[in-house]
Amino acid sequence: MGKIVKFGEDVDGYVIPVLNEREVRAAAGILFFLMLVSILTVIMKGDFTLLKYAVTIFLTDMLVRVLINPKYAPTLIIGRWIVRNQIPEYVGAPQKKFAWIIGLVLAVTMFVLLNMVNSYSPITGLICLICIIFLFFESAFGICLGCKVYPLFSKGKVQYCPGEVCEVKDRHEIQKTSVVQWFIVVTFITYIVLTVFLLSDFYSVKPFDLFGLESPAH
Numbered sequence: 665m666g667k668i669v670k671f672g673e674d675v676d677g678y679v680i681p682v683l684n685e686r687e688v689r690a691a692a693g694i695l696f697f698l699m700l701v702s703i704l705t706v707i708m709k710g711d712f713t714l715l716k717y718a719v720t721i722f723l724t725d726m727l728v729r730v731l732i733n734p735k736y737a738p739t740l741i742i743g744r745w746i747v748r749n750q751i752p753e754y755v756g757a758p759q760k761k762f763a764w765i766i767g768l769v770l771a772v773t774m775f776v777l778l779n780m781v782n783s784y785s786p787i788t789g790l791i792c793l794i795c796i797i798f799l800f801f802e803s804a805f806g807i808c809l810g811c812k813v814y815p816l817f818s819k820g821k822v823q824y825c826p827g828e829v830c831e832v833k834d835r836h837e838i839q840k841t842s843v844v845q846w847f848i849v850v851t852f853i854t855y856i857v858l859t860v861f862l863l864s865d866f867y868s869v870k871p872f873d874l875f876g877l878e879s880p881a882h
């Protein structure tokens with residue numbers, strides 16, 4: 665029973681249980697896609713059905729991760745299979761557990777308000793936004809926002825962070841951002857704003873069917 669109910673896996677060379685960051689990111693990407701499509705369905709069609717299913721899936725996955733074992737969480741199993749040919753990147757399990765407890769609390773709150781009470785409000789909207797942001801940062805950048813808060817509640821030193829960000833070290837030259845690069849970013853943002861302002865009328869015109877394949881409206 666002890667081998668089933670456990671958080672993290674024992675790997676030679678690591679003094680605490682760890683998780684494979686690559687499969688964690690893959691699982692976050694799966695949940696991000698599911699939640700994003702569900703939220704867009706609500707925004708565009710006003711239909712909450714898919715979101716209710718997504719919340720149920722999210723809650724179930726988090727319950728398995730936190731209360732049983734991440735090894736048996738469905739999205740992490742799928743993520744493990746997707747990245748099976750990649751070399752594992754081990755990260756400390758304690759900070760991940762803290763982050764996923766936050767996710768579990770959000771999921772339970774969302775499930776009660778949306779699925780059981782059958783209501784929506786700024787609270788459910790804010791929770792959706794927080795979940796989307798957390799999942800996006802994890803899957804796209806490998807940044808666990810929940811893990812960032814963990815040191816405030818942990819007495820010991822945080823170990824084995826993704827990309828070794830918890831280790832004090834100087835950035836490599838290739839990691840540094842120059843003034844010229846920041847100028848390019850600012851210029852690009854200005855370019856986007858000007859594009860929206862100057863071309864909004866032109867871009868808002870509906871495209872025509874180039875090959876005439878669409879049936880004429882009756």
